[in-house]
Amino acid sequence: MRIHFFKNPQPEQFGETPAEFLKTLGGPACLFFEGRDTSRTRALVTLLHGNEPSGTLALMRWIGAGHQPAVNVVCIVASVQAAASQPAFTHRMLPGARDLNRCFKPPFDDEQGRLAEEILALLDLHHPEAVVDMHNTSGSGPAFGVCTFEDRHHDALVSLFTDTLILSNLGLGALMDISEDKYPTVTIEVGGREDAAAHELAFAGMQRYFMAEQVLSGSAPNAVTHLHDPVRLEICSGNRLAYAAVPQEGVELTLRPDIESLNFGTVSAETPLGWISGDLQSVFTAVDMTGQCAVARIVRQEGNRLYPAGPRKFFMVTNKADIALSDCLLYAVAADGQAL
Incomplete structure (x- = not known):
């Protein structure tokens, strides 16, 4: 599985529609934005499920706005082929494929596993100070965050998007399972995939995450309620x-x-x-x-x-x-x- 790379991508590279954006990506993609402070990096992972469009739509808006982030940002857009399969943004994964967000633990012995392994290798290469994995919920509902590790860093990350944090360590092979061993990682569920409010929350939270000088400390935009x-x-x-x-x-x-x-x-x-x-x-x-x-x-x-x-x-x-x-x-x- 080869990930396509784009450095400091410009709006004119991608067309104006989500279909054109996915076609230009051509498959799993890594988009790197150089920040004002190049000594630090943050990561955003989205579209692990092809039927969850909010992160991709927010990323398109971000590119179109032409801002420079506070620090380097590496964005990984994963299940591009599944999302592009017609009807667009309706296929969680391609037929016969495993759920990618269950593949971030060995064995990495099929196509989805190898893609997950490559995503982990990319994160290790950039060693970000934080990772946000953006999803839509499978039904309509309020936004919430999920993480495996309880501390102020994870609270601060989630608070950029929502005020509810679920603390869970089910060990299912999700991307957030890397948090304890590597870098603060949270899953953000922004709401239903067809909800306009979810798309807006994804963009607003993404802006805060990309533009804030600090995301692991300082005053939190929201007080966070924990569910255990x-x-x-x-x-x-x-x-x-x-x-x-x-x-x-x-x-x-x-x-x-x-x-x-x-x-x-x-x-x-x-x-x-x-x-x-x-x-x-x-x-x-x-x-x-x-x-x-x-x-x-x-x-x-x-x-x-x-x-x-x-x-x-x-x-x-x-x-x-x-x-x-x-x-x-x-x-x-x-x-x-x-x-x-």
Whole structure:
């Protein structure tokens, strides 16, 4: 996998539309912007998933504005081919490919793994003082940050974009897993991929990240609220899923069609989630940080109806069946933000 390199790119190089921008990149790309202070470097990684456009759109706007960043900035735009596949920005990855944001740990023995390894090598080469990995959420919802390491540096980075930080160390092979060993790294989920507000937040936060003299200390734009050690609620392999206002025949799980509206608000134990055929353990799997089954701490069943197990905060709730089945349905913490 060869990454294409662009130094101090100019607006006229890329055309005026996202399609032209992706075509010019030609594949995974690294864009380097020389800063006023050339002794330091920051990194931005985006488009690890081809259906998450906000970071790419924000980067196009940044290039068009013609600003010089405070320090050197290296920007890696990853899943360009997936994003360019028609319909544009709808394919998370190419058919048959692994999720790139699960490939940042060995073995690097397939095309996605080799691309992840090359991205890590590029970051090591530039040794940035900070890394921001920009994403869209799989459903509509508020912005939030995620990191594996709790300290003021990570708080400061997240505060450039949002006031909510999820502290998680699931070890899934995400880019942010490098944070403890290398340099402060945060994932920023700016909101839904079709939400104009998410595109605006991506650009505003990117401007702050590129232009601020300091991003790891000083006064934070937002006070940051922490949510601790969320648990992933996954759907067991072989189950079928539908989103509808009434239970559907022939599927094990029917979820309310507006379930993504539950993102980040506190849900009570009486909030209806949908309908289930069979028992919880045959439909869901969830493992907490100690390796214990946590399904019964996230959801409960009354007859064929599905409810939260108690007052909870849910996030990354998706109404996209393919993502719910291949990745996870939602993440959960207690209502006070602590681990379940």
